[in-house]
Amino acid sequence: MLTLSGIEKSYGERRVLDDVSFDIAPGRLTGFVGGNGAGKTTTMRIILGLLAHERGEVTLNGAPLTAADRRGFGYMPEERGLYPKMRVLEHIVYLARLHGFTKDDATTRARAILDRLGLGERMNDNVEALSLGNQQRAQIAAALVHDPEVLILDEPFSGLDPLAVDVVASVLQERAAAGVSVLFSSHQLDVVERLCDDLVIIAGGTIRANGSRDELRNRHASRRFELVSSADAGWLREQPGIEVVDFDSGWAVFDADDDASAQRVLRAALERGDVASFSPQRPSLAQIFKEVIQ
Numbered sequence: 001m002l003t004l005s006g007i008e009k010s011y012g013e014r015r016v017l018d019d020v021s022f023d024i025a026p027g028r029l030t031g032f033v034g035g036n037g038a039g040k041t042t043t044m045r046i047i048l049g050l051l052a053h054e055r056g057e058v059t060l061n062g063a064p065l066t067a068a069d070r071r072g073f074g075y076m077p078e079e080r081g082l083y084p085k086m087r088v089l090e091h092i093v094y095l096a097r098l099h100g101f102t103k104d105d106a107t108t109r110a111r112a113i114l115d116r117l118g119l120g121e122r123m124n125d126n127v128e129a130l131s132l133g134n135q136q137r138a139q140i141a142a143a144l145v146h147d148p149e150v151l152i153l154d155e156p157f158s159g160l161d162p163l164a165v166d167v168v169a170s171v172l173q174e175r176a177a178a179g180v181s182v183l184f185s186s187h188q189l190d191v192v193e194r195l196c197d198d199l200v201i202i203a204g205g206t207i208r209a210n211g212s213r214d215e216l217r218n219r220h221a222s223r224r225f226e227l228v229s230s231a232d233a234g235w236l237r238e239q240p241g242i243e244v245v246d247f248d249s250g251w252a253v254f255d256a257d258d259d260a261s262a263q264r265v266l267r268a269a270l271e272r273g274d275v276a277s278f279s280p281q282r283p284s285l286a287q288i289f290k291e292v293i294q
């Protein structure tokens, strides 16, 4: 378990991280979400030891992180940093060798990860000849080639087409399933929602919410309900204790002031016709995000 506790960081007079604390658990994908300037990159750079902080600590299984621990991490920085004139395979082999693998081992690993990321056909191209999306895949290969126990990825999905998003998402899921601790930042809330097990939401340098995705959804469960019935839903607008959000013939979505109002609506709906479904709606990550960053 990688743990950040009470991290504080300022640039000059300006505090950009304040009491940042969260865990990145092994075997889970942790999504790190926040608007521009929220503090995601700064936090990741502090985890990697690339940036000094004034207070707080980062520990791995309870012990302060060492330089050797950090060298073993996989990191995909915000500023992409592959050498444009180098061939893709050669580049990834070179990076694997920096982690101590023999030439043969490094080559086997590099080929496998490039294949897995869909770059099998492009291995002998120069990095600069690849499309931006493919350069990004190569950058992800660079972070993964040495099988790190901890993976820190800054916006790994930005600039990828939907097919590439799926490939990268499944590679990260495989790594997590193998016990790796994965933290990835993203501003694509739909991708994070689909992918992550745990969520950390940051705004203005403070953590606004964190925990498992399902726990957060339950914690922020709205009193929003969906009703599908045989009667036209127009009558709902006259009901006390609720506010209709949307409706269309027999379908309606409404917010109830309390559970009693929702139950009253259900009984009234049954008196008017057959009810095909009546269910609470769980909030989307976008809704939770809006609520917690206010």
Ligand code: ADP
Binding pocket: 011, 016, 034, 035, 036, 037, 038, 039, 040, 041, 042, 043
């Ligand atoms: P994010 O990755 O969430 O977009 P960052 O961690 O890059 O956010 O930035 C957090 C805050 O720190 C922002 O307000 C940004 O302007 C500020 N910041 C980042 N780098 C520097 C720097 N080198 N000097 C001064 N301020 C910085």
